C-alpha cells in the first residue's frame with residue numbers, strides 16, 4: 001500500500017475562489033482514487049461535486065449538489081473517471097488514496113449481476129443469448145450473500161456498496177439488505193436485527209444511520225407503512241449474550257423474507273446481502289462456541305449461496321471447509337480506508353441512532369453554508385422545526401405488558417411461572433413488574449411488538465419471540481407509588497394492551 005500519501009500530483013488542494021468560504025477548498029481526484037475523511041465529534045463537512053463522476057460507497061453524487069456529513073462520520077468519495085470536489089469544513093483527517101480494492105469489488109458486482117440476470121431469465125423462461133450458450137446451471141439462483149469478517153474490516157461498507165451497485169444497475173432490482181448485527185441495529189434501534197427492501201442507493205451522512213433513515217425515524221412514527229423495515233428485537237448489542245435467541249430471530253427474519261418473496265418473484269430474483277457482526281468471525285474467546293451456529297442459522301435462513309470473507313485468511317479456510325462444497329466462498333480484500341472504531345465510538349453511534357429515532361436529526365452545515373443549500377443523506381434537509389419533541393406520555397403500569405427474555409437476574413420471583421425455579425431458559429419470556437425495585441426499566445429501550453395472532457387457538461407460549469417489532473419506546477420515569485411511568489416514543493399512539501420487551505439497551509439524552 002504505497003499510494004496512501006497525503007497528496008500527489010493529481011490530487012492537489014486548490015485555493016477556493018469563493019471568499020465567503022475561507023473554509024472551502026477544491027480537490028482534483030484522478031480516476032480510480034478516493035478522497036477519505038474523518039470527522040471530529042462536533043464538526044460537520046460539506047462536499048460538492050463540481051464536475052466529473054463521484055460516489056460514496058456506491059451511491060453517486062449529483063453534480064452541483066452539496067452533501068453534508070456529521071457525527072464523526074468517516075467515509076470516502078471514490079471516482080472511477082476523475083472529478084473535482086469542493087470540500088467545506090475541517091475534517092480531523094483527510095487524504096487521497098490511489099490504492100483501493102474497487103477493481104476487485106467491481107468484478108464481484110459483475111459476477112453477482114450475472115447471477116441476477118440468469119435467475120431472471122430462468123424465471124421468465126427466456127433462453128440464454130446465442131453467444132452465452134445454454135446455462136450450465138439448470139436452476140440459476142440470484143445472489144444471496146453473507147458478508148463475514150473481523151471487526152473493522154469494512155463489512156457494513158461492502159454490504160452497502162454491493163446493494164447500491166445492484167440498485168443502480170438499470171434493471172430496477174429491489175434487493176433486500178439484512179443486518180444481523182444487533183450492535184448496529186440497521187434501520188431500527190440498536191439491539192434489533194432487521195431487513196429492508198432497497199429501491200434507491202443508500203446515502204452516507206452519519207454513522208448513526210449507516211443504512212440510511214427509515215420510516216421508523218421521527219417525524220415518521222410507529223404506525224406501520226410500506227417503508228417500515230422488518231425488525232426483530234434481540235435486546236442486546238453482543239451476540240454472545242443470548243445466542244439461542246439470536247438463532248431464532250435470524251430464522252424468523254429469513255422465514256419472513258421468504259414468505260414475502262413467495263408473492264414477489266420479481267423481488268426474489270434481486271437476491272439479498274446479509275451484513276453480520278464481527279463476533280461471527282472471532283475464532284477464539286467467548287464467541288467461539290456460538291458463532292458457527294449463528295453462521296449456520298444465516299446460511300439456512302437466507303439460503304445463502306455466496307459467502308464473502310473480508311480480509312481474514314483463517315476464516316476463509318474455515319468457511320471453505322464448512323461450506324465450500326455447496327456455496328461459493330470468496331475472499332475479498334479489506335480496504336485500507338476502513339477506520340478502526342473503538343467501543344466508545346460505537347457507544348456514541350448507538351446514542352445518536354436512538355436520538356435520530358426519537359427526534360430526527362439535522363446536521364448543521366459547516367460555517368458559511370446555509371442549511372437550505374445542502375443535502376443530508378442525499379435529501380433536502382427536512383424541516384423538523386415542528387416535530388422536534390417526541391411524544392412523552394404517562395402510562396399506567398397495567399396498561400403495557402412488559403417482558404424480558406430469558407434473563408432471571410432482574411426478574412422478581414413473583415414474576416416466575418408457578419413452580420418454576422430461578423433457573424430460566426434462555427428463551428423464556430419473563431414478566432417484568434415495573435413496581436419492583438431493580439426492574440431495570442429506568443432509561444431502558446423497549447421494543448413494542450406487533451399484536452399477537454387474533455385467533456386465540458393459534459397462540460403459543462413463546463409467540464412473542466416470533467413477533468416483529470413495530471416501534472421502540474424509552475421509559476424515562478418510573479413513579480412506583482402511583483404505579484405509572486413516563487414513556488418516550490417518536491409519536492403518540494395508545495399503548496394500552498400492548499406488549500413490549502426490554503433487553504439491556506439503555507438510552508438517556
Ligand SMILES: Nc1ncnc2c1ncn2[C@@H]1O[C@H](COP(=O)(O)OP(=O)(O)OP(=O)(O)O)[C@@H](O)[C@H]1O
Nearest residue numbers: 074075076151152153154155156157278337338339
Ligand atoms: N474506504 C474508506 N474510506 C474511509 N472510511 C471508510 C472506508 N471504508 C470504510 N470506512 C469507514 O470505516 C468504518 C468501519 O467500516 P465498517 O463499519 O464498514 O466496518 P465493519 O467491518 O462493518 O465494522 P464492525 O463489524 O466492526 O462494526 C466506518 O466508519 C466506515 O464508514
